[in-house]
Amino acid sequence: MVKGNRKFVALLLVGIMAALVLLSAGCGQKQAGSSGEQNYPTKPVNMIIAFTAGGSSDVQARIMQKYWDKLVKQPWVFQYKTGAGGAIGFAEIAKSAPDGYTIGGVNVPHIVLQPLGQGAQYTIDDFEYICQVVNDPQVLAVRKDSKFKSVKEVLDFAKKNPEKLKVGIVGTFTGHHLMLLDLQDKTGIKVTQVVYKGAADQNAALLGGEIDVMIGNVNDVMRSLEQMRVLAVASEERSKFLPDVPTFKEEGLDIVSDIRRGFVAPKGTDPKVVQFLRDTFKKIAEDPEYLKDMEKAGQPAEYMSGEDFEKYVREQNEKSKELLTKFGLLKA
Structure with missing residues (x-):
């Protein structure tokens, strides 16, 4: 009888220990999961x-x-x-x-x-x-020593010399491309479109004389202002970064881009x-x-x-x- 009781107690203790192990494992998994969410990100x-x-x-x-x-x-x-x-x-x-x-x-x-x-x-x-x-906002810019001093001079040249003006943009079906299409649509000019992979490449091309003008953004030109002349900005109001540069609307063109x-x-x-x-x-x-x-x-x-x-x-x-x-x- 004593042996039977001892056996029963031993089995009971084994069962309790097993249950505790399983319960502990379950809690550990749950905590690890919630900890993983809380600690996101856990790698770069x-x-x-x-x-x-x-x-x-x-x-x-x-x-x-x-x-x-x-x-x-x-x-x-x-x-x-x-x-x-x-x-x-x-x-x-x-x-x-x-x-x-x-x-x-x-x-x-x-x-x-x-x-x-x-x-x-x-x-x-x-x-x-x-x-x-x-x-x-987007801008029209030329090199500092360019013969073009205004948007009007650029447009006059383009109208007299169809497809001779080389205009740099970053990519096709981009904001630059869209603005160029808008400019051509509203002025009737025909130009040679030169496409670059990124703003750094485009800036280098303008400064290196590969293109005559470029359509870029305010930030694209800010780092090269000593070497560039911005002719107009395509915003409703003048940019606080370029307060002396007129908007296209001031130049007589309804272009906001x-x-x-x-x-x-x-x-x-x-x-x-x-x-x-x-x-x-x-x-x-x-x-x-x-x-x-x-x-x-x-x-x-x-x-x-x-x-x-x-x-x-x-x-x-x-x-x-x-x-x-x-x-x-x-x-x-």
Whole structure:
């Protein structure tokens, strides 16, 4: 009888120990899972830039990285996927694993125009929108020693010499391309379009004499103002970065054009991760020191939440369909 009781007690103790082990393992798994979510990111995050190193998109992201590093333990690893006016890099973001460890910079209207007119390997539905960080008006610029001193002189030359004026732009189906089409449509000029992979390449081409004029952005020209002359800015009002430069409207042309820069993640990224990214980017965008750095770099900061940024992109998509149809560039 005693032996039986001992056997029973021993079995009971073994059973209790086994239950405790299983319970402990279960709790451990649950805690590890919740800890993993709380600690995101647990490894470096890939940051895809669709334009050349040293260009406007890269410069802005580098400034943002400085403040990301103050808030998040894991760094960004920059990857440059250039070409086709950004379409190669944007597609790379879209097709990346939606695990929170690949994000990237996008430009508007590029991400709208390229799927519509080029059949790009992505659409505006392939992204989770984190935020907009820049609203960068476009400009018409020449080399400092250029014979062109005004927009009127450029247009007069182009009208008298069809297709002789070499105009540099970054990519086709980009904001630069769209502005050039708008300029040609409203003035009737015919030019030779010269396409570059990124702003750094385009600036070098202008300064090296490969092209006569370039359509760029405020930030594209800020780092080379000593060597360039900006003839006009395509904004409603004069830029605070270029207060002495007239708007196209002042020059008699109704042209308003800009490039918005923002950040996205691949579609399907965990909503909690997307929210973490949105919250972190918002904190950075509101940091007074970040805004000072942006101004020093000639980056026209303008924050827009992920939800509002996506809404803006979809609105531009509808407007761009009309414009591309007008020029016969809408891809069937």
